[in-house]
Amino acid sequence: MPEPPPALKEELTFPLAWGASPVRDFGAWRRAARATVEAHLLVGRQDGTPYAPEYGGREEGDGYTRELVTVSLTRYARVRGVLLTPHGRGPFPAVLLLHDHGSRFDIGKEKLVRPWYDDTRQASARDWAQRCFSGRFVGDELARRGYAVLCLDAPGWGDRGPLAYAQQQALAAHFYQLGSSLAGLMAREDARAASFLAGLDRVDARRVAALGFSMGGYRAWQAAALGDDVAAAASVCWMTGLKEMLVPGDNSLRGQSAYYMLHPGLARHLDLPDVASIAAPRPMLFFHGGLDPLFGAEGVRAAHEKLRAVWRFHGAEERLRLKTWPDLGHVFTDRMQDEVFAWLDGVL
Secondary structure, eight states, rough: OOOOOOHHHOOOOOSTTTTSSSOOHHHHHHHHHHHHHHHHHOSSSOEEEOOEEEEEEEEOOOOOEEEEEEEETTTEEEEEEEEEEEEEOOOOOEEEEEEETOOOOSOOOOGSSOTTOGGGGGHHHHHHHHHTTOOOOOHHHHHHOOEEEEEEEESGGGOOOOOTTHHHHOOOOOOOHOOOHHHHHHHHHHHHHHHHHHHEEEEEEEEEEEETTTHHHHHHHHHHHOOOOSSEEESSSOOHHHHHHSSSTOOOGGOOOGGGGOOOTTGGGGGGHHHHGGGGOEEEEEEEEETTTOOHHHHHHHHHHHHHHHHHHHTTTGEEEEEETTOOSSSOOOOHHHHHHHHHHHOO
């Protein structure tokens, strides 16, 4: 297969990265870096779009209430999701729960919250929970532990799909032809979802976290970088240095799925951990499976070094949790979940 000229990769020096940028004031750097990311989303800010939430499908769970919610995250579409609220008096700490890719499009939010409202998706949801989450529904676990939880379908999944695998490239191409971006839309939606969650009366706006696995992990640190509504972020199995990731055979070079995490031109300014560092020194957690075939050890190590340097600059290394699970692959098992839940309890 033809490959880009090697010199293009060599030219990636990430001149806007903290420490490389001539800007030495971190607040000024954050504003400049965030503005650069936003410019490359190719989807404008949606702050003036009313959420206009509609609720329905309410049911009582084990210590919490489930309900469906439909909101306008952008002016382009209404998005369906689930909202879980613990029993008792609020306001509650909250988690924006962001689902993975997994090339499984018939379920989105249902990967993380048991679909009480749709019997046809129960089998798929249970299968995915067994495959990735030790049989657990992470959202339901969080709600039982006292967190309000919001989980929405990303473009192409669940009620917004389902896509077929080969349709991803066509969808992304249509966005580019319209001067826009599929990845940019998802990024805007996630940031707006965090703001919606933080603005609910039942939620303590100072205690909102973003959490995700795989592509959801990417979405979690990206949402934290793009806005200040996310007080803490936990990313499981999605962090690497970009140059270390771009090697023959890497999943990101297959096309198709990569379009959801591809902001054209951004790499000429910032590396992946540089974008995540915009959220510093807020608490952030990054877990990696040592046997994960999608993220090699060299890329993870390079990213962790960059992240560690930024939090160290702030004197806040204790707010950055970096861990590799040597015996695990691309999963978010019950052991990992329990550590994330305990971490959330400590930082929110």
